[in-house]
Amino acid sequence: MKKFKTIAAIGLSLLSVSGLARADLGANVSVLSEWRYRGVSMTNETLAIQGGIDWYNQSGLFASVWAGNVDFFPTGHPFDDGATVELDLLAGYAGAINDEITYDATLYYYQYPGDEVDQDFAELKLGVNYNGFRVGYEYAPDYINLGLAYQYVYLNYQTDIAEGVGLELHVGSSFGEVFDDPTTLMLDKYMDYSIGVTKRFSDLDLKLAYVDTDISSTYAVDSGQMANQGAVVFSVSKSF
Template identity: 45%
Template sequence: MPLIGLALVTSGLCASANAELSGEISLTNDYRFRGVSQTAGDPALQAGIDWAFGSGFSVGAWASNVDFDEPGYNGPNIEYDFYVAYGGEINPDLTYDITLNRYNYSGDSDLGYFEVTAGMDYQGFRVAYWYTNDYSGSDLAYHYTELNYSYEFAENWNLDLHYGYNTGDALDDGEGFDSYSDYSIGVSTELAGFGLSLAWLDTDISGWYKVDSGTYKNTDTVLATVSYAF
């Protein structure tokens, strides 16, 4: 989610008399990022705002509570992100987007970093690639590739599938662990203006790196989310 090449944003602003502002607020029982809990398995309140322009540019911001506390370390409790994006249509069924994200964390944390995303959507499928050379301020590269599919199996009900592959120097411990997968299957709908989703999520992380509870929990969970868009 994140920011900002100011010159790039300015060009988008100038080109757009048809700017459209939208936002969303959501509550979930666990904030999972690529299969790993960012709230130690606890609920998260999240909100975002997006400003889209007729030129194809958009800018936005997003925030959530987080919990990275460990013995001897009191981590940040708020994540706040910004982004600038550009997207377009190749044909009525095929679209693309490129996004520059900036992740930020409260307090004196040095975990913030930039990440770039490129994605394409085609008839319910979405494939995207994410890359940073400074994951969580580590000065190490992280690659993330994801494939998603959403299918309307009944009126206003969708089946949502996700697979993600994580790799890069930021994950490499020098002892054999250098990648993992995360995946989920769920359903989603809209009722009385609220978005509702329920999904089962897991990773293939095992051994010493498998965390069953608390900070960075990465075992399977049922993820329930309610959201309201405005």
């Protein structure tokens, strides 16, 4: 249910194959004012702490483990699953068609240790990158163990707007069987958007982003758990 804040997930496919050859192991840690995934708050609009360990090699193969805190629903809510941590495992392959076009395929497995409901699930993510653009497709055939498929497509663009300052744009669309009955997730199919500015400061990566969705008033959540209306998110990350 997350988008990795690791080399292997938010930037792997933007690296060249030669970039993957620089090291065999890496690690990362991030602190966010809150964690928004596909436009929805995963941490009750409160602080998120995340970290991961990545393995990658010259062949293009990679693997990673990542963990972060979550807070989906208030205690006593009918959908409350007791989850407080998300643990993600991934493995995949990244390659290049030529000097300008790269691609990646990654299989993710999401786990929620200590939750009261079995909602672990797998998801396949595919991406192609060209000249700052990334087109991606994600497919979970058994989303949170419901027996229904979740699909997601998105377009990202990133570019430098000044020395050491970057611009990141994103638009994504959530759809699939799991949305056929909106009461399943208390969501209809929807789109999410974000615009962010990044800055490299010393050995830290800073990001300030505005995140929003087109979720209608029927399923709009203005604040708290699973908030899905406009928000400003600040994050600090460090890679090792």
